[in-house]
Amino acid sequence: MLGVKANTDMINKGIDDYSKEDLLSILDETVDAIVLVDSKQNKYRTIARKGVFASLIGDTGVYEDLIQKIWFHLENSNDAINDDYKAFISYYREFKGKYSRRAKVFVEGDSEPHYIQMNVYPINGTGQYIFAMDELANEEYVEEYATTRKVNTIQNTYLFSMYVDLIKDTTSSISVTEISEDTVNATIKYSQWRMMTVNMIWPDDQKQFMTITDPEYLKENLSTGRTTSFDCKMKNLEGEYIWVKLVFIRAETAEEEFRFVFMVQDINENVKELMNTMKKYESLALKDSLTGLFNRGGIETEIRNAIDLNKKGGSEVSLMMIDLDYFKNINDTYGHAAGDSALKTFGGILLDATSGKSATAGRWGGEEFVVLVRNMTAEEAFDFAEKIRAKVEDADFAEVGKLTCSIGISQLGGEDSFDDIFKRIDSAMYSSKKAGRNRVTKE
Numbered sequence: 001m002l003g004v005k006a007n008t009d010m011i012n013k014g015i016d017d018y019s020k021e022d023l024l025s026i027l028d029e030t031v032d033a034i035v036l037v038d039s040k041q042n043k044y045r046t047i048a049r050k051g052v053f054a055s056l057i058g059d060t061g062v063y064e065d066l067i068q069k070i071w072f073h074l075e076n077s078n079d080a081i082n083d084d085y086k087a088f089i090s091y092y093r094e095f096k097g098k099y100s101r102r103a104k105v106f107v108e109g110d111s112e113p114h115y116i117q118m119n120v121y122p123i124n125g126t127g128q129y130i131f132a133m134d135e136l137a138n139e140e141y142v143e144e145y146a147t148t149r150k151v152n153t154i155q156n157t158y159l160f161s162m163y164v165d166l167i168k169d170t171t172s173s174i175s176v177t178e179i180s181e182d183t184v185n186a187t188i189k190y191s192q193w194r195m196m197t198v199n200m201i202w203p204d205d206q207k208q209f210m211t212i213t214d215p216e217y218l219k220e221n222l223s224t225g226r227t228t229s230f231d232c233k234m235k236n237l238e239g240e241y242i243w244v245k246l247v248f249i250r251a252e253t254a255e256e257e258f259r260f261v262f263m264v265q266d267i268n269e270n271v272k273e274l275m276n277t278m279k280k281y282e283s284l285a286l287k288d289s290l291t292g293l294f295n296r297g298g299i300e301t302e303i304r305n306a307i308d309l310n311k312k313g314g315s316e317v318s319l320m321m322i323d324l325d326y327f328k329n330i331n332d333t334y335g336h337a338a339g340d341s342a343l344k345t346f347g348g349i350l351l352d353a354t355s356g357k358s359a360t361a362g363r364w365g366g367e368e369f370v371v372l373v374r375n376m377t378a379e380e381a382f383d384f385a386e387k388i389r390a391k392v393e394d395a396d397f398a399e400v401g402k403l404t405c406s407i408g409i410s411q412l413g414g415e416d417s418f419d420d421i422f423k424r425i426d427s428a429m430y431s432s433k434k435a436g437r438n439r440v441t442k443e
Contacts, residue, residue: 035131037063039093044131052114052135055107064089070118070133071103082239084200088188095120095129102136159236159244159264163251164190166215166258190215202233202241212246219258222250231267243271288363290340291347299362299370303418306372310412315358317412318373318381321425322350322388325404325437327367334399342397343367346405349395353388370425378411378442385409385440393438404438 013022033053037044042063049057056069072089073080080086099120104113114135121130163173169189194213201209211217212230222228227249233241245265250258286298294302306317324346331339343363350361350369358374371388373381385407392405408428412421428443435441 030134031132032135033057033131033133035066035133037066037129037131038127039063039129040127042093052105052107052116053133056105063093067092070105070116071101073106079238081237082235084235084239085237087196088193094127095122097122159266161261161263162193164260164262166190166218166260169215200235205232205234208232209246212248215258218248218250218260222248222260224250225252226250231271234264242266242268244268288347291344291350291363293347293350293369294360294362296362296364299360299364299372300418302360302362302372303370303421306374307412307416307418307421311414315375316377318376318378318409319412319421319425320371320373320381320385320388320407320409320440321364321429322369322371322405322407323429323433324367324392325406325433327403330400330403338399342400342403345395345397346392346403349391350388353384353391357384359384381411382409382440382442389438389440406432406437407440408432408443409440410443 028048031048032051033049034047035044035049035057036047043060044057044063044066045060046053046057057066067089068080068086072086072092101118103116103118105116106113117134117136119132121132123129161173162171164171169191171188171190171193194210197213198206198209208230209232212228218228227247229245229247231243231245234244234246236242245267247263247265249261249263251261286294286301288295293299303319306314309315310317324342327339327342330342346369347361347363350371353359354361354371358376360372362370362372364370371385373384376384389405389407392403395403397403406429408425408431410421410424410428424443428441431443432439432441
């Protein structure tokens with residue numbers, strides 16, 4: 001407590017000399033805030049307030065607002081939680097018997113948090129309570145609080161935890177670590193929690209959430225001492241979707257009892273790191289190491305996806321096959337190293353040509369390349385192919401000098417299969433070769 005300011009006539013009394021009235025007077029002067037609460041009418045009235053509480057709470061107000069100010073905010077700031085989570089506040093209004101907790105609160109304009117002790121006393125089961133609150137200024141407590149945070153670092157990867165009794169449809173020992181390390185004495189049924197929480201789950205994951213949290217599913221699929229988990233995206237208190245792992249652990253109880261520990265673990269950073277790694281390896285698996293373009297498997301996948309989309313009424317699609325003219329002579333004359341250098345330069349030309357456009361280039365094999373073009377009419381795609389041909393003709397291929405290419409192009413029809421369109425561009429490309437090379441042929 002911040003300090004005792006008892007009447008001077010009480011100083012130096014022996015403990016046997018204090019009357020009940022003396023002690024009540026001392027408490028009246030010592031306790032920093034006394035608040036009467038009516039949970040049924042959702043309002044509070046302040047009897048006494050001083051220190052931090054003079055700024056934190058008003059003379060009267062909404063009880064749920066008081067709850068949010070005291071502990072239902074982000075644990076390391078006074079930032080309000082996401083609106084979806086505010087729906088849970090109403091279940092934190094009632095207490096089962098006397099209750100005590102410590103909390104960290106923030107006052108507007110203060111750079112440092114305030115640590116408070118809150119004691120709750122029910123009034124004859126009426127839904128009314130006396131809140132007696134004090135600010136803790138003991139530096140040792142502040143240090144202890146910080147130490148506890150360090151000790152709980154691993155535990156606090158669990159954003160949320162609670163104990164569930166499926167038979168009684170109850171929850172208990174609820175802990176939201178983004179708000180506080182303490183458990184909360186909330187009165188919320190498991191069925192209520194489940195239907196409210198689904199709104200915080202990423203829409204694509206909601207069906208699976210409802211399945212895995214269904215009481216009958218848990219009873220049937222989770223034997224005593226076993227666990228089940230589900231990775232999904234869920235809103236955090238700031239309203240941002242993050243990756244979490246939902247974990248159910250069936251407690252070691254009698255077979256006819258169904259009690260579980262439920263936890264939400266923050267795995268967002270791990271999943272993002274894993275996805276970045278997967279993208280890296282996916283890129284390596286789909287890209288041609290020499291040119292940086294898609295390899296055969298990668299560009300074929302792009303083409304097949306475009307065909308499927310086109311059949312569903314998607315954008316116009318054209319495909320072109322490109323072959324470097326007389327490339328075998330380059331390898332025979334200058335060697336394979338010079339040939340690889342020429343292919344790399346050509347790959348750069350295609351990357352530059354397709355950059356910023358609805359076009360994708362890939363190396364089909366050897367000196368053959370394929371370009372997929374979307375959102376262009378047949379005439380626009382032909383003009384695009386001509387620009388590529390001209391860029392190749394104008395380019396400098398270092399040791400090799402000048403090169404040209406032959407291109408075959410065709411627009412995708414509504415009923416075309418992969419083989420249909422591919423046969424046409426292959427035939428068109430060879431028509432360009434037969435017609436003297438360094439040209440574009442359309443089929």
